[in-house]
Amino acid sequence: xxxxxxxxxxxxxxxxxxxxxxxxxxxxxxxxxxxxxxxxxxxxxxxxxxxxxxxxxxxxxxxxxxxxxxxxxxxxxxxxxxxxxxxxxxxxxxxxxxxxxxxxxxxxxxxxxxxxxxxxxxxxxxxxxxxxxxxxxxxxxxxxxxxxxxxxxxxxxxxxxxxxxxxxxxxxxxxxxxxxxxxxxxxxxxxxxxxxxxxxxxxxxxxxxxxxxxxxxxxxxxxxxxxxxxxxxxxxxxxxxxxxxxxxxxxxxxxxxxxxxxxxxxxxxxxxxxxxxxxxxxxxxxxxxxx
Ligand code: TXA
Ligand code: MG
Numbered sequence: 001x002x003x004x005x006x007x008x009x010x011x012x013x014x015x016x017x018x019x020x021x022x023x024x025x026x027x028x029x030x031x032x033x034x035x036x037x038x039x040x041x042x043x044x045x046x047x048x049x050x051x052x053x054x055x056x057x058x059x060x061x062x063x064x065x066x067x068x069x070x071x072x073x074x075x076x077x078x079x080x081x082x083x084x085x086x087x088x089x090x091x092x093x094x095x096x097x098x099x100x101x102x103x104x105x106x107x108x109x110x111x112x113x114x115x116x117x118x119x120x121x122x123x124x125x126x127x128x129x130x131x132x133x134x135x136x137x138x139x140x141x142x143x144x145x146x147x148x149x150x151x152x153x154x155x156x157x158x159x160x161x162x163x164x165x166x167x168x169x170x171x172x173x174x175x176x177x178x179x180x181x182x183x184x185x186x187x188x189x190x191x192x193x194x195x196x197x198x199x200x201x202x203x204x205x206x207x208x209x210x211x212x213x214x215x216x217x218x219x220x221x222x223x224x225x226x227x228x229x230x231x232x233x234x235x236x237x238x239x240x241x242x243x244x245x246x247x248x249x250x251x252x253x254x255x256x257x258x259x260x261x262x263x264x265x266x267x268x269x270x271x272x273x274x275x276x277x278x279x280x281x282x283x284x285x286x287x288x289x290x291x
Contacts, residue, residue: 004028006119006133007106008147009043009098011071011156011173012126012253013133014116015141016043016106022083025115029085031140034122039088040115041073041156044097045107053082053113054093060161062182069099071152071173075160086115096156102147118155119144125202125260125288128153128253135257153250154280171280173249201287202253204260206267208288213268220265224255224285226272235262245277252281256288 002024004017015031017024019042029036042053047064050056054076056064063074078093087093098104107114118126120136127133130146137144157172159179166179167186176185206222213221218232227243230236237255239248259267269285272278 002027004031004141005106006127006130006137006141006144007100007103007114007116008130008145008150009100009103009116010150011098011152011154012128012150013119013130013144014043014098014103015119015133015137016114016116018110019043019086019113019115020081020083022085025083025085028115028117031137032117032120032122034117036085037088038117038122039090039094040086040117041094041096041158042082042086043103043107043114043116044068044095045111045113047097049113050095052079054078054095057161057163059164059166059183063159063161063179064097066182067174067178068097069104070097071099071156072096073156073158073170075158075169092160094158100147100150102145106145123201123203125204125253125256126155128250132253132257149250149254151250152246153252153254154284157280171283173277173280175276175280177276201290202256202284203288203291204256204267206260206262206264207291208256208267208269208285210285210289211268211270213266217265218268222259222262222264222267224259224267224269226270228270233268234264235259239272245272245281248272249277249281252284 004027007016073096082093119133128150133144152173157174158170160167164183223230223233223236225238
């Protein structure tokens with residue numbers, strides 16, 4: 001199998017290809033317009049593959065046992081078998097195991113690891129439905145499997161395992177608190193060690209500001225609401241009427257896409273509390289706001 005396919009995961013939709021076939025992986029970069037310096041996450045059929053692709057330290061094994069399958073990606077020293085294209089020539093590889101039943105069925109029957117970045121054009125909002133994937137990549141990929149909307153709605157937490165320390169490279173559904181049981185957690189942004197982590201990312205085409213925004217421009221603006229009301233705004237998307245961070249994460253990208261489609265002057269996003277999933281959502285909003 002040398003082609004690419006859009007696949008649902010529990011975080012966001014991915015664009016998958018045979019991770020051990022560089023020509024297949026090249027199609028991922030091509031379809032997404034993704035620069036070759038931005039490495040791919042490899043999704044394993046089962047935890048047994050951990051050892052075959054990377055140096056699995058005891059801490060890495062513990063994390064895999066606790067959080068796999070699920071929304072945690074581990075960055076570990078790679079082994080020779082992983083193509084350079086997948087790691088962008090780095091000495092590390094990012095590994096995860098998806099919990100989504102459709103993804104698991106595909107990777108199980110394939111029996112090999114699947115490289116899959118989010119199925120959006122480079123720098124754009126990650127897709128959380130099969131329709132979003134088509135909006136991003138129609139005409140560039142042969143197939144997307146529709147597994148319904150993604151449960152988490154934001155990308156996996158990425159953690160670099162360094163000795164007995166954990167460095168969070170991207171916040172996500174598995175929080176620093178969840179990880180702290182396994183060792184000291186460093187949350188300071190480590191942009192240098194994450195090639196894809198440019199300041200701007202996850203971006204709608206409409207300029208986005210994190211609240212309160214210009215009150216005189218409300219009539220031409222959309223509100224991405226957390227606690228406030230949409231009074232005076234041209235349109236409003238509520239992340240969660242019950243202020244549930246999980247619901248807010250699951251709604252985030254869809255709400256951004258809908259606001260982006262209206263042709264507004266700007267999107268005003270209300271800030272969320274910076275704890276747990278709230279911190280992960282704020283990380284995305286800051287990137288969406290950076291231009
Ligand atoms: O939830 C997810 O993680 C989704 C689903 C499809 O699995 N995937 C995803 O992949 O978000 P992507 O490629 O959109 O984001 C992966 C990020 C990129 O910013 C990339 O630079 C970083 O992970 N990455 C990949 N390999 C790395 C490595 N060896 N070291 C540091 N960062 C790495
Ligand atoms: Mg992505």
